[in-house]
Amino acid sequence: MPNSSHSRAEFTARYLVESSVPIAKAAEVIAGEQSSGTFLALPGETDALKERARARVIKVESLPPALDASLHSAFVERKEPAEIFYRGEIEIAFPVDNVGANLQQLLATVAGNLFELGEITGLRLLDIQLLEHHAKRFAGPRFGIEGTRHAAGVYGRPLIGTIIKPSIGLLPDQTAQIVDDLCAANIDFIKDDELLADPAYASFDARLAAVMPVLHRHADRMGRMPMYAINISGTIDEMLRRHDQVLEAGGNCVMVNVNWVGFSGVEHLRRHTQLPIHGHRNGWGALTRCPQLGFSFDAYQKLWRLAGIDHLHVNGIRSKFWEPDASVLDSARACLTPFAGVQPLMPVFSSGQWASQAPDMFAALQTVDLMHLAGGGIIGHPQGIAAGVSSMREAWEAAVEGIDLDTYARTRPALRAALSHFNAI
């Protein structure tokens, strides 16, 4: 855990490590490389400098070693041929003063060159911890869950939503027609696909102009504005301009592809935003699918939480993606768990979703503070889109009331049709 009573304030990073050298030594190598040390003793690394800047190893827990390296290292072959590869979990404390409120430097510190060290044959950032007074120096989510509910006018239940499909290729008036159909079904939330931002045949401006009158017309009828996460990913200038266009047009959400906009871009948007930021994590698989490398979602969501998004995708249970259901649910829990006084994120479930997942999600999470997005589960409902939305809402009612879906469906035709149709697929 971070230190505040020590003479210096610290933040910590916890790692899964595999190395050709014993774990305690590997931990010292990492702590040195990621602060004031190096592989050689340095004349300039005085005691005063170490007290200011040197990282400290605060935990070393050994795990059973492996006979083969998880990740190849030419350095090990050349310098220190190993018969076993040590494994363990370590935690390192870094001085807050090294990075301050600079998120880019926090990342260079906890997730920088250490992934490439020659002695290291596996390294995964499992978690980070910050002190509240440190975390407070970052922007954090501006809207979070409460602000999102306020903007969407949806309370006491999940936001039921969908992604406009086909992902890319629709013309603006085709998009507006689909939005019209979805709003007619009283949907809570609509988003662009992550692939769609500003294609030549359906520019951002044209899409916004086509879609907003439709949203307003339904908002007047429904008494709430359906939330539309329009993808503004692009350059800084494009994102700010598009944010302002959405705001001026009466929209209530913007979406960004966080990994490809990057931390500086998302932080900049956050400082400017007057709308909740829907964070799409496409590309995340490259950072997490190798279990001995990269990032855990626990650490990842904290970093984006500091940057200031409001929603973050977590896949869905029984989805078309690789991720085990337990991992999906853990990710949602991570978004919702207190972290150094920074607002929680609203987790976004999607991929292969329909009414059936609601009871499992509620049983595991005991909350309705989430977005549940279904494509085929809404648009492919045999009785139409409105019934698709109803079936999702009814499933959540049943889940919260603790009634099994089949029982609840007896008096609810939309849910009943969903169960009989999608269970047969």
Next chain:
Amino acid sequence: MPNSSHSRAEFTARYLVESSVPIAKAAEVIAGEQSSGTFLALPGETDALKERARARVIKVESLPPALDASLHSAFVERKEPAEIFYRGEIEIAFPVDNVGANLQQLLATVAGNLFELGEITGLRLLDIQLLEHHAKRFAGPRFGIEGTRHAAGVYGRPLIGTIIKPSIGLLPDQTAQIVDDLCAANIDFIKDDELLADPAYASFDARLAAVMPVLHRHADRMGRMPMYAINISGTIDEMLRRHDQVLEAGGNCVMVNVNWVGFSGVEHLRRHTQLPIHGHRNGWGALTRCPQLGFSFDAYQKLWRLAGIDHLHVNGIRSKFWEPDASVLDSARACLTPFAGVQPLMPVFSSGQWASQAPDMFAALQTVDLMHLAGGGIIGHPQGIAAGVSSMREAWEAAVEGIDLDTYARTRPALRAALSHFNAI
């Protein structure tokens, strides 16, 4: 290769793929997911829409399959238990119109959700290709190799440089003292460590103020300004302000941690910059060390080249990092290879470097258009820093002239001392 004669312009991405389904099918799944298709047939995916937006599989080459999945997929276990995992190389062509000059959307397309698809148990982006008229729409390097040489006043040989150590913890006047010592040795290039940007005890402003008079004093003497890559990584506002401070103070380079600033941030800096941008890739290991996942350097350097950095780190041969020497040299070649009319990047070699690597580097690359950074190899030279710098220059002279180092060292004490000292370590 990208298509220009077809009725639509395209860009392409090449992947290494492993999948529970045959490679040709996996390729179609990816092409669909990353454009207008999905796992279900969509009523809206008309022929006209497909012609506009649908990606095309243009190459499928099978490789020997594997009996075990490289990456775990709960989807495979649940939906399509597999006895073998197909492997192959595929190439997919995407319509330029889907992304235009939006780098964030290009990334979401070639490196987005596809890493997470359930049928996929391995996926690595090997390369991308763009047409010249497409690539021209991105900013690209402003200075490149020629502009860097002009700013540094160094021609016809590599830029010999070092990284200020200890990495972090020095006070501004201590940093200035080290810079003074390095400049007195007629060094070409100095950089901040990637960990150092704006620590509480050595703020960017204080460091800049301490260092610039020293650089100017030596520039007056040397007739060229030693290039100092000062790390400006941070928020957009901080980076622009610091760039302007460096420029106003007469500095000639800025450095950013590209992965953590991100693409939108680096693009924004590029549009603003009047100084070469030194790109540090810390965190890169997380994206590349698993051979069945993530990014090859070929693709990675092209993406940052489009964004507009001028220099990019490639590790060093016989370094303290994991990377095999052949891979390091391939990375440098990639930076120097023509790509759709976009300027080459100056590759930056560092980690464990001293005079000895020069002949191998020149033999492999046949160029001196690179930076060669040595820490201990310069500062740890037994005859002092000036001899350290001289030994590196002499080694490159020998390499270019095709004379072996021992022979060349006979009349050159600095190189001779380097060989006898560092070879014994």
